[in-house]
Amino acid sequence: MAKKSKFEMVKNFYDNGLWKEKRVRDAVVKGWISPENFKEITGEDYDEQED
Incomplete structure (x- = not known):
């Protein structure tokens, strides 16, 4: 099983609430x-100013 990229991980977490x-x-x-x-x-x- 391939390791997920940081992008895929973040998107998955956001998409799933x-x-x-x-x-x-x-x-x-x-x-x-x-x-x-x-x-x-x-x-x-x-x-950037919202950080």
Whole structure:
């Protein structure tokens, strides 16, 4: 079984209601996903000032 990427893991957690938008935002800060990934996962633009 292939290991999931950080993107897949974060998206799965968000899609299944385990993570809120704030947690996905934290994943961008940690460098796990990009701001573009944030938008793909949440549908919202990533705004650095909200960190």
